[in-house]
Every structure is written in structure tokens, then in C-alpha cells.
């Protein structure tokens with residue numbers, strides 16, 4: 001997995017220059033420290049396209065860097081909570097497998113079969129919102145939801161799809177509100193974007209909005225592509241959470257003086273450990289990672305089976321949720337996102353954002369385009385949440401804590417690109433084979449699972465052959 005050596009930023013390759021980095025140089029070239037300098041967000045934004053390759057390279061290195069106390073790793077006085085929260089008592093040890101910090105680097109978990117990939121069961125995370133029982137040393141599901149590590153590859157495309165879908169849904173809602181106001185009558189609007197239906201809203205003439213029929217997305221109509229529940233909208237927001245939870249590395253844009261009144265909220269001894277520019281480097285690398293591919297060099301028997309499996313996948317209804325492609329209008333990734341919320345850098349916080357044109361990345365050549373010129377993103381998801389449990393087929397109903405008001409039996413349709421490389425499967429990684437996770441589909445997906453089961457053995461094998469051809473290239 002190319003991650004054996006202690007990762008440290010190479011001062012020569014990453015020195016000031018292009019990134020206009022700031023910070024103290026290493027005292028010795030053997031220092032046990034990751035950061036010899038920090039990235040300056042404003043300088044990178046001002047430099048424009050010319051600064052992007054170095055920013056991406058810095059992000060690649062930060063993703064595998066093993067942070068140390070000299071960088072600010074650990075959070076002796078603070079918890080893993082997303083909102084800055086001080087511990088009630090005691091000091092947090094350097095590592096705690098359950099409530100974190102649980103690892104040295106992002107790539108400690110996201111590494112199969114390449115950096116940024118998935119994780120085996122041993123890399124599971126115990127997700128708790130961490131306010132009350134911040135410290136827990138139990139893997140009992142009443143303390144946390146155990147989650148399996150997904151790949152971050154292609155995440156820039158996912159975030160852009162989420163932003164465009166959010167814009168569409170909100171425009172439909174706003175048009176209904178305006179029409180109800182103008183006509184003095186109730187106006188019902190279907191919420192449809194990129195061929196996916198998210199229920200409907202009813203706008204009343206007095207400006208009130210009935211969201212009781214909204215489906216698969218939060219009532220604010222923000223499509224959030226990240227986490228198994230679909231509760232995080234941006235790579236940036238997730239990265240700041242992850243830095244704190246897993247490594248005790250606090251980003252100043254959330255844990256710094258603006259929101260907490262302190263430059264060292266977690267008591268690590270290192271002020272402003274992660275700058276907005278450092279976060280942007282991590283975002284830039286993740287956003288520009290190439291998406292997984294459908295393998296084109298299969299042996300003839302596998303290719304024939306995969307071809308039949310691709311048809312069956314549609315015929316039995318898998319693609320009603322795992323939509324093979326979604327169309328994307330613009331490939332320009334603007335950091336920070338226009339939909340960012342407080343505690344993560346927002347557009348209004350910066351003079352100008354960083355712009356990365358994903359169309360210029362080598363992987364863009366592999367994407368097909370439709371008649372409108374939209375990019376067809378082969379993600380195999382509808383970016384919508386579904387109930388996955390019913391009384392008879394209920395093995396995915398193993399979480400005991402609702403997260404952010406999303407019901408316990410409800411999960412975001414995971415994209416299946418790369419699924420041939422990311423066993424084991426399911427939100428907890430409980431299923432060793434594709435056949436097993438397909439058989440675990442209950443609730444809204446029960447019909448497709450039953451149709452799969454009623455295929456002859458050869459037909460089921462075709463579906464597996466197809467899914468196994470969706471891979472993360474190993475180089």
C-alpha cells in the first residue's frame with residue numbers, strides 16, 4: 001500500500017515559493033515533525049491555477065503524514081465532538097481506539113488498495129457525536145455507531161454533484177414559495193434533480209412551507225454526499241472533523257480564536273496547528289483523486305458475464321438507487337463551498353476562493369459526456385437516503401443511535417464505483433462478499449434483493465462479475 005515509511009514533508013519539494021508557506025523550518029533534518037511550514041490560503045487563491053499542482057502534492061503528503069505532538073497532535077483538554085467541546089474531567093490519553101485519537105494519519109485507514117482507498121474492518125471508526133459521553137472505552141453499539149472506511153477517491157466529483165443538486169432543489173422550492181405568494185393559493189412542487197425525485201413540498205400563501213413529504217434528504221434540501229448517512233456536505237467540513245477526531249489536529253477555522261477565543265483550544269501546546277491553507281491542501285488532493293473505473297481489460301469469460309450482469313443490474317432494479325451515472329454541468333471545484341456552514345471556512349470569509357478545474361485533471365478524459373455536454377459521473381448512486389430494513393430482512397438495522405435526525409434504519413446509497421476493490425461491505429463492514437451484502441438489502445430495496453434471489457445461479461454470478469469489474473486501479 002506504499003505507506004510503510006514514516007511520512008514527512010520534504011522541505012525541498014514543498015518549500016515556500018509556490019504555496020507562499022509560512023512557519024518555522026525544521027531545527028534538524030531528522031526532526032520528528034510533519035509541518036515545517038503552513039500553506040497560506042490567500043496566497044494560493046491569489047496565485048490561481050499556477051499554485052494548484054503544488055497544493056495537490058502538499059495534500060497528498062499531508063494525507064499520509066503521521067502527525068506528532070510537535071505538530072499539535074492529541075487533544076488533552078478537548079473531545080472528539082464536531083463543535084469545540086472541552087473535556088469535563090481528566091486528560092485525554094495520546095491514543096484511544098474507541099473515542100479517539102485513534103490513528104496517526106488519514107491513510108492509516110484510507111489505504112486499500114491505494115492511498116485514499118477504503119479500509120478493512122480493523123480500520124472501523126466508532127462514531128459518536130461526542131457531547132455527553134465523550135470518553136467511551138466500549139464498542140457496545142449503545143455508545144457509538146461503528147462505521148466502515150469508504151474510499152475518498154473521486155470525492156471532488158461527488159461534492160460538485162451535491163452542490164448542483166442542492167441548487168436545483170432549492171430553486172424548485174423557492175419558485176413554489178414565490179408562486180404561492182403571487183397567486184394566494186397553495187402550490188405543490190415536485191423536488192426532482194438529475195432524474196432523482198426527493199418527494200415534494202407545499203408552499204402556503206402566508207410563506208409557510210410544508211416539508212413533510214420531502215424524501216431522502218434533509219428538510220433544508222442540502223444534498224450531503226459524505227458519510228454513510230449522508231450528513232456532511234463537503235470534503236472540507238469532513239476533513240476538519242476527521243483531523244480532530246482521529247488525530248487531535250485542530251483546524252484554526254473551527255477551533256481557533258474566532259469561535260473559541262483560544263489559539264490552542266485543545267491544550268496540545270501548539271497554537272493554530274492546522275491553517276485554512278493546510279485544510280485546502282488536503283481538500284485539493286482528495287477532490288482531484290481519480291474516480292474508480294470499470295475495468296476494460298477483463299478476460300473474455302469475465303467480460304461476457306459482466307456484460308450480462310450490467311443488464312441484469314438494471315433489469316432487477318439495482319440501478320433505481322445505484323444510478324449508473326449522474327450528469328454534472330460544471331467541473332470547477334470552488335473551495336470553500338458556497339453551501340458551507342459556520343465553523344468551516346465560508347466564501348464570505350475569504351477575499352477570493354481557490355478554484356480547481358477538474359476538467360484539466362487527466363481522469364477527465366475517461367468520463368463520457370451527454371448530448372448537452374454534461375459530464376457523466378459513473379458513481380452508481382442517487383445521492384439519496386433510503387430505509388434499508390424491514391421486519392424480515394434487518395441485518396443492516398444494527399445501529400442504536402440516530403445521527404443528526406436521520407433514522408437508524410436509513411442510509412445514503414453508497415456509490416459502487418470501486419466496489420470490486422473495497423471488501424468487506426456495508427456501513428459496518430459486516431459482509432465479506434458482494435453476494436452477502438446484496439442479500440442484506442431490506443426495506444425500500446427489498447424488491448431488488450428478492451429479484452436478485454429469484455435469478456438463476458448464473459444470473460446472480462453475472463451481477464457479481466459486473467460489480468467485481470468496478471475497481472480502484474492499483475497504480
Ligand code: HEC
Pocket residue numbers: 102103105106107108109110123124125127147148149150151152155225226227228229235238239242243246282286
Ligand atoms: C480510523 C480510521 C480513519 C481515519 C484515520 C480517517 N478516516 Fe476518513 N473515514 C473513516 C470512516 C469509517 C468514514 C465513514 C464515516 C461515517 O460514515 O460516519 C470516513 C469517511 C471519510 C470521508 C467521507 C467519505 C464519504 O464518502 O463518506 C472523508 C472525506 C474522509 N473520511 C477523509 C479523511 C481525512 C482527510 C482523514 C485524515 C484527516 C481521515 N479521513 C482519517 C475512517 C477514517
Ligand code: HEC
Pocket residue numbers: 313316317318319320321322386388396411412413414416419422424425426427428434437438441444445448449452463467
Ligand atoms: C432502495 C435503494 C437501493 C436499491 C434498489 C439497491 N441498493 Fe444497494 N445499497 C443501498 C444502500 C442505502 C446501501 C448501503 C447499505 C448499508 O451499508 O447500510 C447499499 C449497499 C450496497 C452495496 C455495498 C456497498 C459497499 O461499499 O458497502 C452493494 C454492493 C449494493 N448495494 C449492490 C446492490 C445491488 C446489486 C442491488 C440490486 C440487487 C442493489 N444494491 C439495490 C441502496 C439500494
